[in-house]
Amino acid sequence: MSVLDAKIPEGPIKEKWTNHKNNINVVNPANKRLIDVIVVGTGLAGGSAAASLAEMGYAVKAFCFQDSPRRAHSIAAQGGINAAKNYQNDGDSVYRLFYDTVKGGDYRGREANVYRLAEVSANIIDQCVAQGVPFAREYGGLLDNRSFGGVLVSRTFYAKGQTGQQLLxxxxxxxxxxxxxxxxKMYNRHEMLDVVVVGGKARGIIARNLxxxxxxxxxxxxxxxxxGGYGNVFFLSTNAMGSNVTAAWKIHKKGAFFANPCYTQIHPTCIPRSGDYQSKLxxxxxSLRNDGRIWVPKNKEDVEAIRNGSKKPVELSEEERDYYLERRYPAFGNLVPRDVASRAAKERCDAGYGVNQTGEAVFLDFASAIQRYGKEAATVNHEPDASKERIIELGAEVIKNKYGNLFQMYEKIVDQNPYKTPMMIYPAVHYTMGGIWVDYNLMTTIPGCYAAGEANFSDHGANRLGASALMQGLADGYFVLPYTMGDYLADEIRTGPIPTDSPEFDQAEKDVRGIIDTLMNVKGTKSVDHFHKELGMVMWNNAGMARNETDLKAAIAKIRKIREEFWKDVRIPGEATELNSELEKAIRVADFLELGELFAKDALERNESCGGHFREESVEIGGEQEGEAKRDDVNFKYVSAWEWTGDPGEAKLHKEELEFKDIELKTRSYK
Amino acid sequence: MSETTMNLTLKIWRQKDAKSKGKIVSYPISGISGHMSFLEMMDVLNEQLINEGQEPVAFDHDCREGICGSCSLHINGEAHGPDRGVTTCQLHMRMFKDGDTIFIEPFRAKAFPVIKDLIVDRTSFDRIQHAGGFISVNTSGNTQDANSIPIPKADADKAFDAATCIGCGACVASCKNASAMLYVSAKVAQFSLLPQGKVEAKDRVLNMVEQMDKEGFGNCTNTGACEVECPKGISLENIARMNNEYLKASITREA
Known part of the structure; x- marks a missing residue:
């Protein structure tokens, strides 16, 4: 019998959340001010939770390592936020958003949580508009929508390419x-370094003033x-430089189970690496995949010529190009989901068709779209005799209106004009679906300790759909935690203030000081980044887009070795009693070095392919799906929740069996 | 795509902490590729310093894609350096030439005290927001439907443009008066353009300006350096809008 109780309310899926809210305890307003709540992180989930809990009357302390809560990495989300508003009258509904999310997650999410997410999605948009978030609007003054990958309706609300910024x-x-x-009470430039558990309950944290x-x-x-998430275990990712696993990892080591660590989203359209000095991707x-066509040359000679600069990509004729997504997936073409598009790019590059110096890039080409839009514009403008050049000019104008800021960003980084030559792109680590295991109330396996947003594992299964991360962060913070925490806190009204001079606080502080002292006293020869980069290489090569038993076992051995060397040879200049960026990094990398091993262990244990997790041993053989990822519902229809036992290699696996009562399990096909 | 690299001399402000006196220290650096971002060049320098047993240069940075507003730096006398419409993290080394000397200093303003090396304290910006940078609406599952308040597209677009401010402080660092008017006006303008923000418009502008003055920022003398150096192209028009709001509010607010 599993020790995990997801606490999913009884009743039909449509009524679970409403009934649950009606049945749980609430804290009376006069008592709320006697109750303290700590929120670590001020992104969409933490920021919205802190604000809502404070509005309700709780005494909130919020922590972020940045110099202001506004800098949390939610700020960088570009595309949009999903909500089942059905403003476009295209048949959207709570059920359809629920269905798309479960299917998009390759049937590895928890039905009840996903349904609740879909249910509160519409409230998020109302709430944000009331706060003055300037979403894009149509000329009639009503909200505009666009569509995103993996769905058949327009349900994505957006604010140009800065939706995350505006919501945050x-x-x-x-x-x-x-x-x-x-x-x-806001604590900027503070980093949580441990959770304090007193009498089995989370009662506080130890933080370092940075x-x-x-x-x-x-x-x-x-x-x-x-x-937030732990994508920086790969060193190179689209995450911010400071994004880290430390807070989540510290609660894991104090009893919170870590779920599905191997579920990583590798986003297909990122700017490729340009050199060893690269710090992030x-x-x-x-949205670019709506108009861009992805290709590599058909012939190796052309690949070589492009790499050494003797041939330009635009010189290749249509016959000399391999539009591999359109070839392999005629039904979805360039709009297959993220995991499928990423693997296909890797397949071509591994086969030697990568188009840049490193051999890790494919083309994303807008020439056809520019032609198509140019001809349309010429018709609208009554220019039937428009020259070739005029058509390109008109077409480029249309593209500029749609993607101008992205094209500008590309040109600034790469120093090439994407209107004239195809963009080069390659997949990069972007989001982690895995995270701290939580029950329906978002409580971890430590009573009184909750996890929200990307830090928890709950809603996206093995693959997240575009524009769903913002939705989940705000759902957790604005509309779930404020209710579910009340149920727990109702028993705390007589507790009184929690003292910080207990033996548990003493011990936790001593442990934190011990780690810092040890790190400072290694006085080795190599920088923190040196070890972080080594770890990143192992993760990318052995536990990246495609995984197999041999590579994963090798990864575990290598990570253990890097970890050992780190603790013997890291060099941290300066003192621990001052602002010390290297010490901050070292504490985070020490945790990544443990998480990395658990990640590989989880990937090894899950001998099936699902969503972003692709095991080379588990592919379809024969038939239309030949070579595609093969999910194994008989043996792996569960959430892997790992319990810390003192060493990541010895973590104990607990399984939460997933039940699909409202959605039928099916193979995802994009052929 | 040339593979030639640059040798540079960096003149960097080093300051141990808020209380210590700082000074410019010279560092030669070689093998810098034009494809590197400015902060990646700083990473190379820091790796070099760590290997030599010296303390690396402290600087604020996080997203490295121009949106979080963490990075700052006054580079050769310009906030975020010589390129336009970018933050320091988006500035690329191809903007410099082999043999260049580059001066790198923190953002300078009374209201942005130096914490260490190139890191300054910008919490004064947060405190101005605490004074009124919000619409007083509680979280509620019963907020009126988002489409019940139509907003003219032109207003919504203008509000959005103002709202894209990343709070980096380049405007303050560029202003001879160290004024925060562009920053404050961006928030005031965003909300004054939207019907949701009109209810509290008077209190908002008066309170935010009062806090701005308290923090020690200077006043605006319409030089326009802030708009030139702003990585997000926040328009000077916002300051005019704020002045208008301020005047209206100070005449008509009931005591």
Whole structure:
């Protein structure tokens, strides 16, 4: 019998959330102010949770490692946010959003959570508009929508290419209102380094003031971890430089199970690596695949000629190009889901068809779209005799209106004009579907400790659909936690303030100081980045887009070795009692070095292909689906929740069996 | 795609902490590719310093794609360096030539005290937002339907343009008065253009301007350097809009 209880409410899926809200405990307003809540992270999930909890009357303390809550990495999300509003009258509904999300996640998400997400999605848009978030509008003054990959309706709300920024600034403004009232106490430039568990309950955290280096104790009746994803375990990703797993990993080591760590989203359209000095990768929005055609040359001679500059890509005729997505997936073509598009690019590059110096790039070509739009524009403009050049000019104008900011960004980075020559793109780590295991109430396996947003594992299964991350972050923070936490906190009204001088706080602080002292005293020869890059290489080569038993076993051995060397040979200049960026990085990389091993172990254990997790041993043999990912519902229809036992290699697996009562299990086909 | 690299001299502001005195220190650096971003060049320098047993240069940075607003730096006397419409993290080394000397300093303003090396304290910006940079609406599952408030597209677009401010502080660093008017006006303008924001418009502008003055930012003398250096192209028109709002509010607000 599993120790995991997902606490999914009884009743039909449509009524679960409503019934649950009606049946759970609430805390009376006078008592709320006697209850402290700590929120770690101020992105969409943490920021919205902190603001909502403070509005309700709880005394909130919010923490972020950046210099302001507005800098959390949710700010960088480009495309949009999904909501089942059906403003376009195209048949969208809560059920359809629920269905698309479960299917898009390759049937590895929890039905009840996903349904609730779809259910509250419409409220998010209402809430954000009321806060003054300037979403894109039509000329009639109503909200505009666009469509995204993997779905058949237009349900994505957006603010040009800066939707994440606008939503985060909305949550930030809601926080500011509460900070101004003294209901949220904000701790900028603070990093959580441990959770304190007293009598089996989360009762506070140990944090380091990043300016002074002082170690602080903060107590509360409940702790929310909203610290984002762990894509930076790969070193290179589209995450911000500071994005890290530390808060999540620390609660894991204190008893919170870590679920599906191997589920990683590798986004197909990012700007390729240009050299060893590369510090991060930049995403080019998925929306580009609406008009861009992806290809590599058919012949190796042309690949070589393009790489050495003797031939330009535009010189290749149609017959000399391999539009491999259109060839392999005629039904969906360039608009297959992210995991499928990424693997196909890797397949071509591994076969030697990569088009840049590193051999890791494919073309994303807008020439056909420019021609098509140019001809349309010429017709509309009554220019039947428009010259070839005029058509290109008109077409480029249309493309500029749709994707201008992305084209400009590309040109600034690569120094090539994407209107004239195809973009070069390659997949990059973008999002992690795995994370801290939570029940229906978003509580972890530590009572009183919650996880929200990308930090938890719950809603996206093995693959997240575009424009669903923003939706989940805000759903968790605005509309789920404020209710579910009340149920737990109702029992805390007589507890009184939590003292910080208990033996548990003493021990936690001592442990944190111990780690810092050890790190500072290694006084080795290599920088933190050196180890982080080594780890990233192993993760990318052995546990990246395609995984197999041999590589994963090798990865585990290599990571253990890097970890050992890290603790023997890392060099951190400066002192621990001052602002020390290298120490900050070292603490985070130490945790990545443990998580990386659990990641590989999880990938090894899951001997099936599902969503972003592709095992080379598990592919379809014969028939139309030949060579495609093969999911194994008989043996792997569960959530892997790992329990810390003192060493990542010895983590204990618990399984939460997934039940699909409202959606029929099917093979995803994009042929 | 030339593979030639550059040798440069970096003159960088080093300051141990808020209380210590700072100074410019010279660092030679070689093998810099034009494809590197400015901050990747700084990474190379820091790796070099760590290997030599020295303390690396501290600077703020996070997203490295021009949206979080963490990175700052005054490069050769310009906020975010010589390119236009980019933050320091989007600035590329191809903007420089082999043999160049590059001065790298923190953003300078009384309201942005230096914390260490190139890192400054910009929490004064947050405190201005606490004073009124919001619409007072509680989270509620019963908020009126989003489409019940139609907003003319032109207004919505203008509000969006103002809202794209990333709060980096380049406007303050570029202004001879260290004024925060562009930053404050971007938020005031965003909300004054939207019907949701009109209810509290008067209190908002008065409170935010009061806090801005308290923080020690200077006043605006319409030089326009802020608009030139702003990586997001926030328009000076926002300042005019804020002045208009401020005047209206100070005359008509009930005591």
């Amino acid at each position: 600034l909305g949550a930030y403004s809601a926080m500011n209102r509460q900070i101004g009232k003294g209901k949220i 300016i002074t280096g002082s170690i602080e104790r903060h107590s509360a009746h409940a702790v929310v971890i909203a610290s 930049t995403l080019m929005s998925e």
